[in-house]
Amino acid sequence: MSFDEKPGHAVDLSHHLSAVARARTVSPLTDFHKRYAGKPGVINLAGGVPSPVYFPWTSVSGEILVPDSFPLKVEDEKSSLSWLWKLDKERTASFTVHKYPQHPGDINMGTALQYGPATGLPQLQDILREFVGKVFQPAYGNWTTLMHAGNVDGWGKVVQTIVNPGEAIICSEWTYPSALASARPYNMKFIPITSDSEGIDSTLLRKTLAEWDEKSRGMRRPRCMYCVPVGENPTGITMSARRKKEIYKICVEYDIIIVEDCPYYFLQEGEYVPKSERGPEPEMNDETFIASLVPSYLKFDYQGRVIRLDTFSKTICPGAHLGWFTCNPMFAERLERMAEVSTHAPCGFTQIHVTSLLLEWQYKGYMRWLKALRLQYRQRRDYLLDCLAEEFHLQSSMSTQGYTAGALIYYASLKPKRSFVSLTEKNEAFSRPVFSFVPPTSGMFVWLKIHFEEHPSFAIVGYKALELKLWSELAEAGVVMAPGAVFAAIPVDDETVGDGHFRVSFSNSTPEEFKKVANIFAIVLQKFMRKQAD
Amino acid sequence: MSFDEKPGHAVDLSHHLSAVARARTVSPLTDFHKRYAGKPGVINLAGGVPSPVYFPWTSVSGEILVPDSFPLKVEDEKSSLSWLWKLDKERTASFTVHKYPQHPGDINMGTALQYGPATGLPQLQDILREFVGKVFQPAYGNWTTLMHAGNVDGWGKVVQTIVNPGEAIICSEWTYPSALASARPYNMKFIPITSDSEGIDSTLLRKTLAEWDEKSRGMRRPRCMYCVPVGENPTGITMSARRKKEIYKICVEYDIIIVEDCPYYFLQEGEYVPKSERGPEPEMNDETFIASLVPSYLKFDYQGRVIRLDTFSKTICPGAHLGWFTCNPMFAERLERMAEVSTHAPCGFTQIHVTSLLLEWQYKGYMRWLKALRLQYRQRRDYLLDCLAEEFHLQSSMSTQGYTAGALIYYASLKPKRSFVSLTEKNEAFSRPVFSFVPPTSGMFVWLKIHFEEHPSFAIVGYKALELKLWSELAEAGVVMAPGAVFAAIPVDDETVGDGHFRVSFSNSTPEEFKKVANIFAIVLQKFMRKQAD
Known part of the structure; x- marks a missing residue:
């Protein structure tokens, strides 16, 4: 080399x-x-x-959010929900791109909607x-x-x-x-x-x-x-x-x-910091923000x-x-x-709109947007996990095995009212997890490992059949998660070994939906874990 | 089968x-x-x-030409040039697409800028x-x-x-x-x-x-x-x-x-009808327009x-x-x-803009646009060929050979003032073509066959070297055409047989430029055809 x-x-x-x-x-x-x-x-x-004379647009415009539309701080719990999912008052700026440049160097449709280099x-x-x-x-x-x-x-x-x-x-x-x-x-x-x-x-x-x-x-x-x-x-x-x-x-x-x-x-x-222990967000300028991100x-x-x-x-x-x-x-x-x-x-209309947005925002504005976006996703993640913490009993410990090794892992067991075992076994059951996860520090997903070994039919049908079965039961109850098997780099052959998973996205639901999801998940899991597979 | x-x-x-x-x-x-x-x-x-809440656009708009912006008839020669290359008075309509639909079925950015099916x-x-x-x-x-x-x-x-x-x-x-x-x-x-x-x-x-x-x-x-x-x-x-x-x-x-x-x-x-013989455009409704097109x-x-x-x-x-x-x-x-x-x-912004345009125009409007566009290109083609007819002596006859067989082919020879032979040979030279072409009935291009066999070095260097040489001389003189060799389905091996070509586009130049092109082409060809290759 x-x-x-x-x-x-x-x-x-x-x-x-x-x-x-x-x-x-x-x-x-x-x-x-x-x-x-x-x-x-x-x-x-x-x-x-073709001649740009024949491009039917004479101008295109965009009304865009200002870069500081979303906050950099969570003031209190109320504010964290009121602005989380919908902006009450949108503050906007606008741009217009004409067919021909009004000033030298202007983005213009004559160029952007024409054939251009890759x-x-x-x-x-x-x-x-x-x-x-x-x-x-x-x-x-x-x-x-x-x-x-x-x-x-x-x-x-x-x-x-x-x-x-x-x-x-x-x-x-x-x-x-x-x-x-x-x-x-x-x-x-x-x-x-x-x-x-x-x-x-x-x-x-x-x-x-x-x-x-x-x-x-x-x-x-x-x-x-x-x-x-x-x-x-x-x-x-x-x-x-x-x-x-x-x-x-x-x-x-x-x-x-x-x-x-x-x-x-x-x-x-x-x-992820459990709800009761959360402190205020640190303030960051662009440099400390970049330094806080894991390097590429x-x-x-x-x-x-x-x-x-x-x-x-x-x-x-x-x-x-x-x-x-x-x-x-x-x-x-x-x-x-x-x-x-x-x-x-790249598509000309996208280039017009995205370039105009970034020219309007400038580097500084885009950084401001990204900082706030990160906080939005943090709150979404936290809210979903908080909902799970309400519906399940969560216990954390340092993992030493498998893909979670080195991370704080959360084990979720059914709360007593939903325990799937008889009352006499309650204390033991209380501690037997039905799923576990490591709270992600980035991205859109929580990856739940479902403890199918707790299922009465596990030894007979294996985890993959159970994963699909639980997926269907959840979907019928109104919650669609992504079944883990579809993410396997090598398709699963032996269905009797391995773990079952669900990928749960926190990117696009409302707080009410997350509450409902956690509740439905608990109800469905409770039924599911006590049933023999058909 | x-x-x-x-x-x-x-x-x-x-x-x-x-x-x-x-x-x-x-x-x-x-x-x-x-x-x-x-x-x-x-x-x-x-x-x-991602949640559409985080899409930075609250609305996008387009100002678009009305479908009848270009005429369906050439009134007279003056009008044919005055509106051909630039619209004096643009009549426009506009559309706005919002983030969320205002009415059921509206195009909206929440859908168009989201992940969507292929x-x-x-x-x-x-x-x-x-x-x-x-x-x-x-x-x-x-x-x-x-x-x-x-x-x-x-x-x-x-x-x-x-x-x-x-x-x-x-x-x-x-x-x-x-x-x-x-x-x-x-x-x-x-x-x-x-x-x-x-x-x-x-x-x-x-x-x-x-x-x-x-x-x-x-x-x-x-x-x-x-x-x-x-x-x-x-x-x-x-x-x-x-x-x-x-x-x-x-x-x-x-x-x-x-x-x-x-x-x-x-x-x-x-x-293509030579300038002196052109009559008025026939009027067409959508059905006769479609019927007039060669079928797919x-x-x-x-x-x-x-x-x-x-x-x-x-x-x-x-x-x-x-x-x-x-x-x-x-x-x-x-x-x-x-x-x-x-x-x-497809790119969301394109879908927004093109779909909005077509919804605004409707099928009827788009047909109106296409009918006029066809006339625009007809006039562009005609104008380029008219310019060649002014600078060169054109003679047409029915071709019986090669890819032109069955078409009326035009042979272009240098006009006497530019003949590349001595005065005594003038009459003969006048009839020797330097290039030939079949006026296209569709598309954007005239495909010129250059009669390199008229070049003094043809027997020695072959056509391909001459094609490149002529291309360079034209480019240096300010006219860029597409050299024929790049379109060969099988790359040329034997450079001593075959024909040289230029593809000339009439899609995106002004009348003044076409005039200039024909003039430069005549001057360069005249010099080129009498020179030995270096």
Whole structure:
């Protein structure tokens, strides 16, 4: 492998390009076009480009919330609910984008709604460059950004660019199903590595790589790692800086490209503190806010082997379908070629609206928005867990095993009135947990481990059948959670071992709904745990 | 192969799915989610879906041209120029879309900017269904539509869905470079079929298929045909209804899927009539307008073997990145799975703006817009050709050879003042063409064949070097055209045979620029044709 000879520059990683990525060509037309397009006095008849006269919009406008629409402090319990789910008084600003620029450098529809390069509007590129530099602070100099249509699109492009059919990809034991679905049809194989509470286990990762036997495995050692290191989907695990450094070192040693799919980066809610013990929020300026966030892999990436995927889906809106890669320029160039035969440039209307929003807000305003958003999600998480604490008996202890090892784990048992055992056994039953979880410090999800071993039919039908059964009973009772089995990196074969899970999202429900969810969950679990499976 | 047993329904074409397409899975989460999402009373915690409260827009608005902004008649020469390139007085209408619906069924940002299905907004689906039914009139009953992000994205998805690596794709001799670039990296091979003026030669197509020898070719007989049947890019050829029927029949016989990439369908300008002979435009209602357009392959597609790609890029704006497939439901379902791991749903802002525009205009208004757009492009084409007629001596005759066979071809020679031969040879030189072309009846391009055989160095350097040289000299003189070689379905090996071409777009220049282009072209050609190559 190559080592960094020019400090500050990405090392040569071109051997990582897939056969397909190598074969992608620069559009000769683009190439010819670029040489002369935009030169003053040159008349361009090369492109099949409609006149902006025929774009039916003369202007588009947006009414947008001001950056400080959501608070940075929880004043009291009442305020925490009154503004949590709906803004009483919206304070807004507005922008209008015209077909033709009113001043030089204006965003305009003549450009944004025209064919354009896959790199997107220059105004947006500038915003992202500033943002990535200040927030993620890549450890090498010649990093670059490139737009994509959201992280699923971004990962789909990465897979086609650095993995060949039949090759292996390292991932977590439980991971994002769409990421699996992008690669599996190309016969790419996922190699799950077990996690502890700080993320995938570096010792296990090293062991897996060191002991890799091409012959028995039927494929070469993996050269790509997929991860959701902050608020992992579905487990909620956030990889620590320490673990990232360990893993980065292993990836240098074994020449692995790290794909950091990081949609939840700004939803770092911090530790869960039970309701009675909560104190006031610390005040933070932009620098202390950034410093309080777990660093991106980019911060340790002195070789340029990280491809980071960011998206506006969680911080602005999913329908923008807008995100970006941060990576070395060699990968970016090949990814741009891929974009030219798929999504091409980002959608013009999205570029107009998102760029106008960010120009109106400015870096400072967007930071203000992100700080408040984090608090919103903290309160949502806290509220859901508070509701569970009301309906169940929660006991916490330090976990030493499995993917929760090193974290404070909460065991939930049915409250006496709902205990599923007879009165004489009550004291014992009171302490037998029906589910457990580690409160996530980031992201949108609580990952509940359901203690199906407490179910009378467990020994006969196994956990997977029970997971589906409980899922259906909950859904019939009016609560839909995501069943754990769909997140398995390797589909479950043996249904008699392993654990059952539900992924519970706290991103989009009202306080009343969370209360109801906890209540229904307790009622359904109580019935479920005492019943024989049909 | 299968034949249609249930009349009105697509035949079973599932054997056409690529290995990758077969392996694509329905997201289990989507599946679980769908079963209960939206059911009244059900609380959905399954999705990682942000609350619309956090979408920063409270409303977006658009100011749009009225559908009759452009005329349906050319009143006189002056009017034809005064409104051609810029609207003096814009008449507009406006729409506003709010975060939450004001009335049931309203488009709203809460839905459009949220995660959504790859099928797009129901309002847009309804519009497309009406449009396709009325305009393209598919010959079978259970056709369906599915959104994509533009025809390049659409074709990229089709290639991955019905062609395996190493397989062959039929196309025209000269075709769209991005279509080639989507498939070539997967080692898919293009099999070019020569055209005449009605499109690819059906006799040659049949011969190629009938004589296909797997062994000598190293691949199985092609099962996919890619075509741009209206205003073909780059040649401008429009396939006749008769030819489409012949080719469809062959495709039934040899079990071939027809991919109809048709961005220029509504730019059917009609026959070019020299300036002095032009009469008034006939008036047309929507039905006669539709009847005047060459039919889509869909109209003959009684088996459901056509995948048609439509886009709003040429009729509304390219930056919308919005288009749709029309195809049988089995292909649509597999293409939807592909969308779920790439672009996912169409961009929300585009859906808001395009759907609002079409709802404001209604079907009737959009038809009015398209009729006028066709006239705009007719006038653009006419004006460019009129400019060439002023600078060059044009002579027309019926072509009997090559891809122009059956069409009226125009031969352009230098006017006496610019003749590149000595005065004594003037009469002869006057009749020697320097380029020739068939005026396109559709699309955005004039495809000029340059008569490089007139160049003194032709025998030594061949046409390709001359094409590049002329391209550079034109560009240096301020005119950029697209060099023909980039459109070759099979890259040119032998540079000493074949013809040189330029693709000239008339879609986006002003009358003054067209005049200047013709003038510069004449000056550069005059110098070029008398010079020895360096």
